[in-house]
Amino acid sequence: MNPIRNTALALLALTLAGCNTFYAEAEQPQVCVTLAPQTFTITGSSAAPVAEAAAATTLAGFGAQVDLGLSSWLPDFMTKGSSDSRILHLLSFSVAASGAAGANLDWLQSVQITVQKGTTTPVVLASWTPGSGQTGHVGPLLTSVTVPGSNQDLNLSDFLSSNGTLVTAVTGTVDSARLPAGSTWTGQVGVCFYAKIKKTYAELINGN
């Protein structure tokens, strides 16, 4: 056996083994994004009782697709590539009244955020109804709602599109009788995430 060749092979094997042993990881405990005001379209109305008020209320649905372009806000290595090495959790979701002074969300009856990839079944990330506790009041009026993620074990990396976008939908119901005139309402949506990535040197070298 050629000792030089054996030595070279051993060094190569050691290097390759090392590339799978050595790693780099990054952890972002919290990144919060407040999107530009979103317009939600009222989709219909129906009479339904509201339990707490014990009075008939006219409910109307609303919804809008909100694309969270995470690749715009986080480095590419945290949003692209295999989801096996990445963890992305929703920490919280918020919606706040926007528009004219005094705007509020007192007419809001429920809100939820779901995530979907392609044609898969949407998964609820967070939801809120009056009295569920996670509210942000300014004075007597409800001006914002903040809800912790209800499914914090869900790895949102599995839902990222190839361009690093998370397709979410914000839906809910409003009391159309108290809603200011119009078929739309505008609110400011905020989301907070936890992100962690761990890659071996071999993965970094191969660009995975």
Added chain:
Amino acid sequence: MRILPLLLAGLLAAPSLAAGQSATPGAPAATAPAATAPVQAAAPAPPPVEEKRDPQFGLALTLGVADGAVLSFTWSPLWWMMLDAGFAYTLQPGLVVGLEFRPIDFFVAPIIRGEYGYYFPGRTADQIMKWAGVPEAQWPLVGSASYNWFSGLVGIAIGSRRGFTAALEGGIGLISLNVKGGSSTVNGAQVTTEAWKAQSFFPTARISFLYFF
């Protein structure tokens, strides 16, 4: 090797030991004065041989990963152990301290070393973002960064323990990058990041030149 001076010292000390034995109490009293007087006159005891103490202090220049460039002072309280502390610079100034063992005192000697380094907050993050191709719009989200690491190395030193040595070492280390957060408007969204941390288990290497004076 270190054993050579001991052998020489033993050879030089042999005559004085012989003289000492001849004057041992208990020898026959009648022959002692006549026999010992000429020996003492002919071979006076040589002065005691003192082994010269190895130099304790040195100055080292090191280039390495993740050390960067390091100018350090070395203290060797024992011939086989060295402690060093130095000023370092990579992307930022920093400090490096190390503990090193050289268990064999020879022209070529193995080295076992452990070290810790800390680099102060500064432009580290900017450079990393440039290298990583992070879009400039995201730069405000990454504040100043400091980093520190631990490493363990083995290597080989060539040269004299009492003068100049060059050493080449390799090993493994754990490096931590501590980054402050920031806030910025990116693509129409207000983004705020908390302080975050990155770690890497990485291969490390260094070459150093040490002079004991």
